[in-house]
Every structure is written in C-alpha cells, then in structure tokens.
Amino acid sequence: MNQVLLRTTFSLFLLFGFFGSSYCFGFYLTELTANERKRWLEEKAWSITNAMSEEELVGQTIHIAIPSKTVDQIALDEIKQTKPGGIILFGKNLGKKEEILSLTEHLQRAAKDNGLQPFLISTDQEGGRVFRVQDGITHYPGAMAVGQTGKKEWGEIVGFVTSYELRSLGLNFLFAPVLDINNNPLNPVINTRSFGSDVNRVSEVAVAYEKGARAGGSLPVIKHFPGHGDTTVDSHLGLPIINKSLEELERLELVPFKQSILGGAEAVMSAHIVYPKIDPNFPATLSKTILTDVLRKSLQFDGIIITDAMEMHAISKNYEKDRPGVLTILAGANIVLLTSWGETAKKFKAQLMDAYKKGEFRFVDKEGKEHDVLKKAVQKQIQKKLELGIYDQNSILPKVYEENQKQKEFLAEWEKERKDRYSKLSESQFFAKEINEDSIRAYPKTISTKNILPEQTVSFVKGIKLREFLKTKKILTVSQKSFPSFAKQKNYTTFLFDSTSEPEIRTVVSFAKKYPNKRFLVMHGGTPFIQLPEQSNVEYLLSFSLTAGSWEAMGVKLTSGKEVPKVDLILLSKEEKTPSKGAFPESL
Numbered sequence: 001m002n003q004v005l006l007r008t009t010f011s012l013f014l015l016f017g018f019f020g021s022s023y024c025f026g027f028y029l030t031e032l033t034a035n036e037r038k039r040w041l042e043e044k045a046w047s048i049t050n051a052m053s054e055e056e057l058v059g060q061t062i063h064i065a066i067p068s069k070t071v072d073q074i075a076l077d078e079i080k081q082t083k084p085g086g087i088i089l090f091g092k093n094l095g096k097k098e099e100i101l102s103l104t105e106h107l108q109r110a111a112k113d114n115g116l117q118p119f120l121i122s123t124d125q126e127g128g129r130v131f132r133v134q135d136g137i138t139h140y141p142g143a144m145a146v147g148q149t150g151k152k153e154w155g156e157i158v159g160f161v162t163s164y165e166l167r168s169l170g171l172n173f174l175f176a177p178v179l180d181i182n183n184n185p186l187n188p189v190i191n192t193r194s195f196g197s198d199v200n201r202v203s204e205v206a207v208a209y210e211k212g213a214r215a216g217g218s219l220p221v222i223k224h225f226p227g228h229g230d231t232t233v234d235s236h237l238g239l240p241i242i243n244k245s246l247e248e249l250e251r252l253e254l255v256p257f258k259q260s261i262l263g264g265a266e267a268v269m270s271a272h273i274v275y276p277k278i279d280p281n282f283p284a285t286l287s288k289t290i291l292t293d294v295l296r297k298s299l300q301f302d303g304i305i306i307t308d309a310m311e312m313h314a315i316s317k318n319y320e321k322d323r324p325g326v327l328t329i330l331a332g333a334n335i336v337l338l339t340s341w342g343e344t345a346k347k348f349k350a351q352l353m354d355a356y357k358k359g360e361f362r363f364v365d366k367e368g369k370e371h372d373v374l375k376k377a378v379q380k381q382i383q384k385k386l387e388l389g390i391y392d393q394n395s396i397l398p399k400v401y402e403e404n405q406k407q408k409e410f411l412a413e414w415e416k417e418r419k420d421r422y423s424k425l426s427e428s429q430f431f432a433k434e435i436n437e438d439s440i441r442a443y444p445k446t447i448s449t450k451n452i453l454p455e456q457t458v459s460f461v462k463g464i465k466l467r468e469f470l471k472t473k474k475i476l477t478v479s480q481k482s483f484p485s486f487a488k489q490k491n492y493t494t495f496l497f498d499s500t501s502e503p504e505i506r507t508v509v510s511f512a513k514k515y516p517n518k519r520f521l522v523m524h525g526g527t528p529f530i531q532l533p534e535q536s537n538v539e540y541l542l543s544f545s546l547t548a549g550s551w552e553a554m555g556v557k558l559t560s561g562k563e564v565p566k567v568d569l570i571l572l573s574k575e576e577k578t579p580s581k582g583a584f585p586e587s588l
Contacts, residue, residue: 033406040404045383048117048397049375058352059083060117060378061329063306064338064345069095071106078341079110082349085381086120086173088339090132094123097136097169104170108394118385118395120219122173125162128545129192129526130176137165138430141545141553143178145439147195147205148544148568154435155195155205156212161430163216164422172390174218175269177209179256180229185529185572188579189234192527192544197570203256210260217418219388222260223269224308225295226284227253232579235272235314245277246294258299266303266384268295270333272314282331283314286324291332304384306335311344326355334377389414436543436553441567443532443540447521450561452494458486461498465548466523469555470496487515494519496558500546502530502578509533523554528571530578542567 052060063086066075078084087107094100104121111119123132128142140146140158147155163174181202182194195206213220226249231240244253257268270285278294279287285307295301307328310316315324325336325348336352338344352374355361361374385391389411391400401408425431459470459477467477475496478486486492497508499522512520512535520538525546532540541558543550557564572578 037404037407037410040407041383041386044400044403045379045386048382049379052378054356055353056083056116057375057378058349058356060085060381061334061352061374062325062336062338062345062348063088063120063122064341065090066093066107066341069093069099069103071103071110074341075107076110078345079107079116080114082341082345083114083116084119084345085117085335085378086122088122088175088337089171090123090339091134094133095135100133100136100169100171105394108170108390112394112396115396117382118390118392120173120381120385120390121171122175122221123166123171124175125166125171126176126178126193127158127162128547128550131547133166133169133171136169137162138432139547139549140432141436141439141543141547141550142192143176143195143206143209144182144192144544144569145550146209146435147201148441149435149438150201150205150568151438152204152208154431154438155208157425157431158435159209159212159214159220160216160421161212161425163213163218163220164418165216167217167418172218172388173267174213174220175223176213176220177206177222178224179206179210179222179260180224180227181253181256182229183252183570184230184232185570186232186576186579187229187529188232189236190228190231191529194229196568198568199252199255201568203259206256207260207263210265211263214264214266215418215421217388217415219267219304219384220265221267221269221304221306222257222265224271224273225257225268226271226275226290227257228271228273229253231273235308236312239283239314239318240273242273242275243277244275249275249278254294254299261299261301265301268301268303268305269337270305270307270328272308272312282319282322282327285310285315285333286319286322286327286331288331291328296332304335304380305333307333307337309337309339310348311339323351323355325352326360329361329374329377334380432549433553436547436549437556439543439545439550440553440557440564441542441544442564443528443542443567443571444534446566447539447541447564449558449564452521452558452561456492457494457496458492459496461496461523463498463525463551465551466498466555469552470559473555473559475559483511487511487518492518494521496521496523498523498525498551500524500526505530505532509535509538512538521558523551523558525550525554528567528569531572531574531576 059082062084064084065088108118124130125132127140138161146158178193180190180194182190183197195202210220210222233240272283272285274283279289284290356374362372364370391397454474457475459475460480461467499505508522516537523541525543528542541554543554
C-alpha cells in the first residue's frame with residue numbers, strides 16, 4: 001500500500017514538474033521573443049531617425065490640423081512645409097464613413113509623396129459630449145455615464161470598440177480616456193468628460209477603458225497629466241492654478257495615472273495648469289520638474305508625451321515669448337500638438353528649428369555621454385509608429401516588417417485577435433443598449449418606478465427619441481402649454497419632463513411648488529453640475545450624456561418598474577453658482 005502511494009506521489013511530482021517546467025519554458029520563450037522584437041523596434045526607429053534631416057526631425061515633433069474634409073491644396077502645402085509627424089482631425093473634417101476613409105488614406109498618401117513617415121492621425125473621441133466621428137462608430141454615452149456603472153468590463157468594452165472602429169477608419173491615435181477626477185463641481189471644462197468624482201471609480205473604469213482601447217488598434221492617450229479635475233478655470237480660456245503639493249497629488253490626482261502606467265499605458269497628454277508648489281514658473285506642459293522628474297522618473301513612464309493644444313489661452317496668452325515649443329521638448333514631451341495650421345505652425349517650426357541649430361537640445365551628461373533631446377523625442381514617436389503597424393504598402397517603407405519576422409507575425413496575430421474580438425462583441429451589438437441603461441442614475445435619492453402607471457402619467461417631454469419611446473409604453477405626451485389643464489385633473493398623478501439646462505429645471509420646480517400632491521419626474525441629459533433644486537415632489541433621472549441612446553435609456557429605466565440607484569458624484573451645493581459652460585469642445 002505504501003509503495004503504491006509512493007509511486008503515485010512520485011508520478012504526480014514528475015507530471016506537475018513537467019507541466020511546470022513547460023509553462024516556465026514557454027513563458028521564457030514568449031518573453032525572449034518580446035524582447036527581441038522590442039530591441040529591433042528600438043534599433044530600427046533609431047536608424048530611421050538618424051537618417052532624417054534637421055528639418056524633418058523638427059517637423060516630426062509637430063502635429064497639425066487641416067481645414068476641410070479633403071486633402072486640399074492648403075493641407076498639401078502645410079504637409080510639405082511643416083513636415084509634421086501627425087494630423088489631428090475635428091468634427092469639421094469628419095463626414096460620412098466613406099469620406100473619413102478617403103481622407104485618412106489621402107493623408108497617408110501625402111505623407112509618402114513628401115517622403116515623410118506615416119502619420120499618427122488623431123481625434124478626441126471621448127464619447128458623450130466629445131464625439132468627433134459620427135458615422136461608422138458605435139454611439140456610446142460619455143465617460144461620466146460609463147463611470148457611473150462602476151463596471152470595469154463596460155469601460156474596457158467601450159475603449160476597445162471605440163479604438164477598433166477608429167482604426168478601421170484610418171484614425172490610429174485616440175485622445176482618450178480622461179483620467180481627471182472631477183472632484184470640483186465648479187469645473188467648467190472637464191465636467192462629464194471625467195469618469196467620476198472619486199479616485200476608485202476613475203482608477204478602475206477609466207483605466208479599464210485605456211486597456212481596452214490599447215487592444216483595439218488605435219493608440220489611446222491618458223489625459224490631462226497630472227490632473228485637470230480640481231480646477232475652476234478652463235485652460236482653453238485662461239491659466240488654471242492648483243495649489244497642491246506633490247504629496248497631495250500623489251494621494252488623489254496621480255493615482256489613476258499611476259495605475260494606468262503600471263498597466264501598460266503608452267501615451268500621456270499634459271495639462272496646461274500651474275502647480276506653484278511643484279513648479280512656480282511653468283505649467284505642467286512646459287515643466288521639466290513635472291514631465292521628467294515626476295512622470296518619467298517617479299512614475300517610470302517611458303512612452304509618448306504629447307502636449308494639449310498649444311493654441312489654448314493658458315499657453316498662448318501667458319508663455320508665447322518663452323518659446324513654448326522649445327520648452328515642452330526640453331521638459332520631456334515628444335509631440336507638440338497644434339489645432340491649427342498656417343502662421344501658428346510656421347512659428348512653432350521656426351522656434352524649434354532655431355533652437356535645434358543652436359544646439360539647445362544637445363547636452364553631455366556626467367558620464368560624458370552625448371544626448372539629443374529632440375532626436376530622442378522623434379525616435380520614441382517613430383518606434384510607436386512601427387509598433388502600431390502603420391508602415392503599410394502605401395507608406396515610405398512598405399517592406400520594413402520583412403526585416404523582422406517576429407514583428408510581422410506579432411502584427412498579424414494582433415490584427416486577427418482584434419477582428420475576432422470585435423466580431424464576437426458585434427453579436428451583442430457591442431452592449432451599447434445595456435451600457436446606456438446601466439448608466440442612468442437618480443437624484444436626490446433612489447427612485448422607485450414601480451408606481452409609474454401609464455394611465456396616470458402625462459409626458460411633457462420635447463425630445464423626439466424620448467417621445468417615441470414613451471409612446472410605445474402608452475404614455476400620453478402633450479405640449480407643455482397644456483400643463484395647467486392636465487395638472488387640475490385628479491386621474492393624472494405623475495408628470496414627466498425632459499431638460500438639458502438649469503432654466504428648464506427651474507420651470508418644472510415652479511410647477512411642482514404649485515401642485516405639491518403631484519409627482520414630478522425630470523429626465524435630465526448632459527451635465528449634472530447645475531442646480532438641481534430639492535423639492536419633496538420632484539425627482540431627477542440623470543444620463544450625463546445627450547446621445548439618442550442615453551435619452552432612450554432614461555425612458556427604459558423610467559418604465560422598468562425597478563429601482564434606479566442614486567448618483568455617486570460630488571454635485572453643486574445649494575450655495576454654489578452653476579459654472580459657465582467650458583469652451584471645449586464647442587469652439588474647436
């Protein structure tokens with residue numbers, strides 16, 4: 001008996017030892033392959049970078065905008081003169097799916113025709129309030145809506161699908177997700193672009209979004225480092241100042257960035273904000289203390305740093321004489337983002353060219369090793385372009401991946417994984433309906449919808465999508481002008497309204513005060529950072545988003561017969577004045 005047990009034990013030991021050693025050996029081979037690919041990518045990027053002229057090197061650090069939906073003569077002239085590393089696209093550039101594909105293809109062809117490396121083509125596609133691409137993409141709600149679900153899986157799906165669909169349209173650089181914690185309800189610019197008011201929600205859902213987006217094929221950018229959530233000034237219009245020490249930032253604002261970087265984030269956008277306790281002289285975008293000492297050294301970030309738009313007033317009205325393009329590269333940035341063309345692009349290229357020729361980007365370290373900061377900035381960008389696989393048959397180097405079979409195989413496998421995952425998600429229509437419905441929240445407390453009966457309810461909503469949905473539930477919708485006559489009828493006990501602004505809400509509250517025995521339910525889309533008066537017979541459903549899916553989701557939740565959970569955000573107090581509307585994104 002003992003011998004049988006001994007033999008069995010020994011056999012199991014050998015078996016587990018075999019599988020254990022096989023696993024370790026397999027892991028070793030995978031790591032070895034990854035390291036070989038990384039070494040080739042780094043060396044090839046240096047080879048490409050070292051072959052560039054000074055003008056080409058400077059141009060690569062600049063990303064510009066173009067004026068229209070086509071690569072017109074203005075765009076061609078700008079590409080030829082600036083020799084940019086990338087192009088940012090806005091709503092004015094993005095039409096139907098076919099137009100977007102044509103635009104991105106012609107942009108990459110223009111890069112090749114001018115002897116340039118393929119472009120990083122970017123856009124702000126955060127969802128909700130910032131929704132540049134309208135056609136050929138899944139319409140998810142905004143970041144705050146996704147954040148309110150509290151589910152990492154939703155965040156990852158939204159990130160993946162958004163990234164995949166952008167890449168399929170030729171956009172390979174995604175300016176999302178926002179990792180700012182909107183813990184200041186007076187913030188006029190971040191607002192619903194944030195995933196939430198607490199560090200855990202942002203660290204979980206937003207970081208999951210970045211992970212999903214990275215897998216989708218378009219390079220995501222976490223922003224706005226080191227945190228734009230606790231501001232009352234829109235950096236598009238002025239210069240925000242946050243009087244927090246580095247230790248204070250480490251306890252809150254930096255937590256999501258640290259989590260995302262540890263998880264593999266590869267690109268960061270800087271904030272145009274002054275932190276006088278960290279750097280009294282310059283905002284984060286121009287600060288070596290923040291971009292190099294904090295981001296590069298302390299957080300050990302080794303990826304791409306791109307500035308926020310340099311035309312924003314925080315920079316253009318305060319630091320123009322300081323040569324901001326030069327300062328940001330010296331501070332540690334790799335890309336100078338411009339949201340215009342023409343004179344602004346010429347000015348930035350000229351200041352960078354002048355500084356490069358004077359040797360301002362070159363220095364010798366304590367060990368006597370020579371460094372070229374601008375060239376290193378370009379090399380990082382080129383390496384990322386190689387990693388993304390955008391050197392295709394229509395690029396300046398159509399056969400570059402033939403030089404490394406492992407990288408070629410990796411890109412082929414990555415593309416297959418993306419397609420398979422997207423195809424599987426499409427079977428559930430990308431869970432857009434479920435995510436929209438899961439994001440709806442109540443204020444000032446949990447709302448019970450089981451007592452909302454169609455025969456006792458009248459709708460005064462204006463939105464077409466919501467009106468159509470309520471009609472399917474046999475809820476009568478009439479003009480708000482007829483409210484007095486319906487309010488007097490005893491058989492109607494519940495009144496429904498929709499709103500997108502504070503004046504609309506004030507109107508409903510005034511009605512509610514006149515009829516304290518009636519139930520008033522306001523379905524509010526967009527920002528919740530306005531005054532939401534607490535009246536005993538007034539309840540609010542919040543969507544944080546203005547998409548058609550968000551409006552329909554409110555109707556679904558309203559008629560579900562289930563409880564709607566209370567919102568988890570830091571909202572305005574009764575004494576606070578509603579912040580003015582931020583310039584972003586309407587002015588761009």
